[in-house]
Structures are given as structure tokens and as C-alpha cells.
Amino acid sequence: MKIEIWSDIVCPFCYIGKRHLEQALAKTGKSVEIEWKSFQLDPSVTADDAGASVVEHLAEKKGMSIEQVNGMMGRVETMAVEAGLDMKLRSSFVMNTFHAHRVLHFAKSLGKGSELKEAFLKAHFTDNMNLNEEENLIQVALSVGLNEADVQRVLSSNEFEEAVNEDAYTAQQFGARGVPFFVFNRESAVSGAQPVEVFEQILNEMN
Numbered sequence: 022m023k024i025e026i027w028s029d030i031v032c033p034f035c036y037i038g039k040r041h042l043e044q045a046l047a048k049t050g051k052s053v054e055i056e057w058k059s060f061q062l063d064p065s066v067t068a069d070d071a072g073a074s075v076v077e078h079l080a081e082k083k084g085m086s087i088e089q090v091n092g093m094m095g096r097v098e099t100m101a102v103e104a105g106l107d108m109k110l111r112s113s114f115v116m117n118t119f120h121a122h123r124v125l126h127f128a129k130s131l132g133k134g135s136e137l138k139e140a141f142l143k144a145h146f147t148d149n150m151n152l153n154e155e156e157n158l159i160q161v162a163l164s165v166g167l168n169e170a171d172v173q174r175v176l177s178s179n180e181f182e183e184a185v186n187e188d189a190y191t192a193q194q195f196g197a198r199g200v201p202f203f204v205f206n207r208e209s210a211v212s213g214a215q216p217v218e219v220f221e222q223i224l225n226e227m228n
Contacts, residue, residue: 027202038201038214045220059122059188066117126181
């Protein structure tokens with residue numbers, strides 16, 4: 022069975038959904054191939070926005086108070102704890118993830134896509150690294166065994182831009198309007214950080 026997952030490394034529900042799927046796989050004992058696909062939650066993030074407080078950024082963008090955003094994020098952090106994650110969402114950074122997605126495609130070409138996906142999510146949400154900074158992006162890539170010179174080459178070029186854009190286009194063809202978005206054997210799809218039980222049911226119904 023193949024599962025394609027469209028997600029972004031600044032999407033908290035993508036991290037929670039990842040854990041829920043992993044827990045369902047552990048319970049069902051299903052053997053699957055997972056392929057991570059690129060999807061930018063907010064491609065409009067500018068260089069001026071990047072690195073800002075995510076709380077202040079969302080408050081301004083959505084017309085909410087700081088207290089409202091903190092409350093909303095606190096509830097998501099509680100969901101994360103229930104999924105076994107230590108997510109410091111309120112102290113994370115605003116980020117344009119396009120270049121991180123290019124590095125993820127490079128890692129995928131070497132069979133390390135899943136490892137780097139997890140490492141980026143942890144770096145952003147748990148360690149609160151500012152992944153807008155190239156040296157931090159490279160540091161995380163090195164932690165899963167990628168070569169520094171290769172990662173720098175990718176970042177200084179337009180390598181894998183087409184792959185990132187192709188993923189976004191394919192997501193549109195599937196009707197994905199947000200992430201996480203899970204496609205099972207190109208036969209069925211679900212959106213959002215579904216409960217573990219939902220993933221279990223889908224896995225058991227698939228061949």
C-alpha cells in the first residue's frame with residue numbers, strides 16, 4: 022500500500038496527523054510506502070514576515086487579538102500532547118517553506134525524505150529553530166545524514182523548484198484545499214489530522 026501525504030512543516034495539524042497515522046500503522050501492523058508531498062500552507066509569506074512571532078503574525082493577518090490566538094494555539098498544543106508530541110507552537114517562527122520543501126525533495130531522492138520531514142517538524146515545533154536561516158536549515162539536514170555541500174548547492178540553485186510546484190498542482194487536481202491531505206493507493210483520500218481510529222479503519226479496508 023502506498024500513502025501519499027501532502028503537508029507543510031509549519032502546519033501543526035500535519036505533525037499531529039503524522040503521529041496519528043503512525044500510531045494506526047503500529048496498531049494494524051500494515052506495511053506501507055509513504056511518500057511526502059509538498060504543500061505550502063502560506064506561500065504569501067514575505068521576507069519581511071519570515072522570522073516574526075507566529076502569534077503576532079496570525080493576530081494581524083486574521084484580525085484576532087493576541088489573547089485569542091494564544092488560546093487557539095494552546096488548544097492545538099493540548100491536541101499535540103495527546104498525540105505524544107511536545108509542540109511549542111506559540112514560540113515558533115513565521116516561515117516561507119518553499120526552500121525547505123526543495124531540500125525535502127532532495128532528501129527524498131536519496132531515500133531520506135521521511136527522516137528529514139520528521140526532523141524539520143521537530144526543529145520547527147519542538148526546538149523552535151528559525152528555519153528561515155539557511156545555516157539552521159542545513160544543520161537539520163546534516164542531522165539526517167545529508168551532505169552539507171549538496172544541501173548548499175540545492176539552496177543556491179533552483180533545483181527541485183519544479184517538483185515542489187508539481188506537488189502543489191497535483192494537490193489541486195485531487196481537490197485538496199488544505200493539509201494534511203492523505204491519499205491511499207490513489208483510491209481514497211482524507212483531509213485533516215484524523216483520529217487514530219479513522220486511519221485504522223482506512224488501513225484495514227485497503228488491500
